[in-house]
Amino acid sequence: MQLEHIGVIGYGEVGKTFASGLRDKPGVQSVGAWDLNFIDPARQADEQAHAARAGAVAQASMRALCQASTLVISAVTASNTLRVAEEAAPHLRPGTLFLDLNSASPGTKQRCAALVDAAGAHYVEAGVMTSVPPYGIRVPMLLGGERAAALAEALAAWGLDTKAVSERLGVASAIKMSRSVMIKGLEALVIESYATARAYGVEDHVLPTLQETFPSIDWSRQGAYFFSRVVQHGQRRAEEMREAANTVREAGFAPTMAAAIAEKQQWVADQAKAGVFDGLDKQATWQDYADRLLAQRSKD
Template sequence: MSAPLSGPYAGGGHVVKIAFIGFGEVGQTFAAEFLKFRGVSVSAFDIQFAPNGGLLRDRAEALGVEAVDCPSEGAQGADVVISAVTADQCEAAAVTAADYISAGQFFFDINSASPNTKRRAAVHIEIAGGSYIEGAVMAAVTVPKLQVPILAGGDGAAILATRLNALGMNIKPVATEVGRASATKLCRSIIIKGLEALLCDCSAAARDSNVADDVYRSLSETFPSIDWPSLALSMRERVEKHGIRRAAEMREAADMLDELGYDSRLARAVADRQEIGASVKSTR
């Protein structure tokens, strides 16, 4: 990780306050890393914050994050507002933010939404005078944390990347227009989330038919570089833990396919399977 911030950023001043809308896995992971830098403060709002405590609010405060009761409160004085809600709330978060975003304030939308959803979100922020930057998080954040690859698009993407990369992020500007980063992310998601759904069904059927070893052995002959039993287990665990969020992302991918004129039924079936996988764990 970079050394704590001590000098000015290229293209502007210091980033001294970051505000999160949404404080799930991504928000918590990023916030903990940002707070390792001297002079940086973090606020967060989440609809699950209880007014007088609660698990998620307590977790935020334990990290040193200012937990606020409304997003506008957290955004006051922030250099960057990071939207990290669920995919289906992406545009709604931008609509709300348009009421309080300050002129020139960065709104970094890292939700896994379709290109058109991101474009609509951008309009809300830019009409209000903010600087909308789309972000596409290209891998799970658990291990790389701030170093997870993020593609960025928008007029100010290069400036924001310079500033946040100085705080340990790994942002790559790919376009000055909004949509390209999200399209890259969701095309990848069709494969990753689809494979998760397929492996959940394959492993369950193979186990119940008492042929799991034979199936994995056959798969290994075709794809020898993959440890299929381990992959099946890890993908099932991902679906059980994150299936609701992943289902929302896959419905955004399906919307993208519709907008491009392709059949989205398979993507929507994957979304349904992700959601079912998450509900399986909740009933155990």
């Protein structure tokens, strides 16, 4: 399996992690990256400088990245999953492995695979099973597709936590998306429940009852973590949950909960974009986040 030249599409948090984490692996001769920010006058200099420090070549285009790579890793937002496959497929070299890390529905992944495979490359889907930080490139991943087992073995030899779950495309994504309904749903529930309790001044009654029912969870600490992650990544989570809703729909059910979770995640993302949480540091409590929402409510 030829993995000498790695190309990362999407140079955000995940893309940066994989570009820097894979550059020194045995047999890797080059790591490149492509992101629209590389040609954005406002961000070009900073992003290209970051890539240079990380030992990654900031490619000039999608075409340049694909033609220079034997392993292409797609690490973009959920809403861009299919578009990236559409743009990359015509430029992929025959035999290239295309590893799709994006949080998308089984149907979306299958459409991506059809494009990549038609170009003579080999599509492998990945279900990234938790937040990349603090695991880095060792984040648990489930792989699916005809080349999943071989790629999982190769990546595991590099120290990655990869497991092939099926040769059938869509299985890894179904696992990931079903889990996301629960995890992102918990985030949305906590934010709505805690902010409401804070508004009524009853949090000192509510949280102890949660602690009694689920004693293994530190509900105050977990609440702070959930708030912080949604504030930081709510847009990405909202897009993921729209794909989760597609997954539910593809299974033949109405995505009542998944759609509502996407809406709540998007609402928090919009609040963050509006500056509601500006100035809060990493040590902020869930009450700090809730108080910002309550203060904004009084202004609306």
